[in-house]
Amino acid sequence: MEVKFAERTKTMGTEGAFEVLAKARKLEAEGREILHFEIGEPDFDTPRNIKDAAINALENGYTHYTPSSGLMEIRKAVAEYISKTRGFDVKPEEVIVTVGAKPAITFSILSLVNPGEEVIYPDPGYPIYNAATLLAEAKPVPLPLLEEKDFRFSLDDLEKRITDKTKVIVINSPQNPTGGVLTREDFEGIADIIGDREIYILTDEIYSRIIYEGEFVSITKVERIRDRVILVD
Numbered sequence: 438m439e440v441k442f443a444e445r446t447k448t449m450g451t452e453g454a455f456e457v458l459a460k461a462r463k464l465e466a467e468g469r470e471i472l473h474f475e476i477g478e479p480d481f482d483t484p485r486n487i488k489d490a491a492i493n494a495l496e497n498g499y500t501h502y503t504p505s506s507g508l509m510e511i512r513k514a515v516a517e518y519i520s521k522t523r524g525f526d527v528k529p530e531e532v533i534v535t536v537g538a539k540p541a542i543t544f545s546i547l548s549l550v551n552p553g554e555e556v557i558y559p560d561p562g563y564p565i566y567n568a569a570t571l572l573a574e575a576k577p578v579p580l581p582l583l584e585e586k587d588f589r590f591s592l593d594d595l596e597k598r599i600t601d602k603t604k605v606i607v608i609n610s611p612q613n614p615t616g617g618v619l620t621r622e623d624f625e626g627i628a629d630i631i632g633d634r635e636i637y638i639l640t641d642e643i644y645s646r647i648i649y650e651g652e653f654v655s656i657t658k659v660e661r662i663r664d665r666v667i668l669v670d
């Protein structure tokens with residue numbers, strides 16, 4: 438019998454990088470030499486000390502259920518790291534550990550956005566912002582990144598896209614795929630635009646340590662909207 442998947446699975450699409458990786462691996466298996474520019478991962482294996490820590494944990498009985506938000510030891514370490522790198526006090530209870538960034542993005546959108554509400558996200562951008570919005574039966578609202586602004590967006594464009602249905606604005610800096618980096622002025626502008634409205638900022642900062650020019654600044658620097666920010670790193 439043919440499996441009839443739920444309608445929601447049809448809207449989600451796939452991540453292009455994985456499709457290209459599958460094609461590249463096929464060509465490699467046929468003997469072609471391939472330089473991999475598609476998938477975002479290091480070209481070296483996981484370092485020895487990390488492998489050893491994982492092996493030791495298994496040997497030492499870390500093989501059972503953990504609290505669903507993550508082990509308190511990790512949450513404490515993450516809270517210390519974010520407090521140090523972002524310059525404000527983060528409590529372990531404010532940290533949730535997920536298996537990579539994708540679940541953190543998807544769960545944030547699913548838990549905040551009702552069907553029919555709107556999510557603004559950078560375009561071009563990481564495809565999961567759009568997919569998670571569609572999964573939440575919400576409306577994806579792409580915000581163009583402009584080459585003439587070094588792939589930042591215009592605050593006017595952002596303002597025009599805000600409606601009374603806007604629930605989440607996704608930002609990603611440093612950005613995939615353009616490399617654009619947002620500035621403190623951009624963040625102050627976003628804060629001015631959203632004012633007191635119940636609009637959440639989902640800030641994807643996974644590339645905060647990969648920056649070659651300029652300075653990484655987090656939107657969490659803007660204290661007046663910090664209580665509406667979800668930081669993914």
Ligand SMILES: Cc1ncc(COP(=O)(O)O)c(C=O)c1O
Pocket residue numbers: 477536537538539540563609612613641643
């Ligand atoms: C901007 C951005 N966010 C999130 C992710 C996903 O991260 P993870 O592989 O940890 O789920 C990627 C992966 O390419 C990405 O480029």
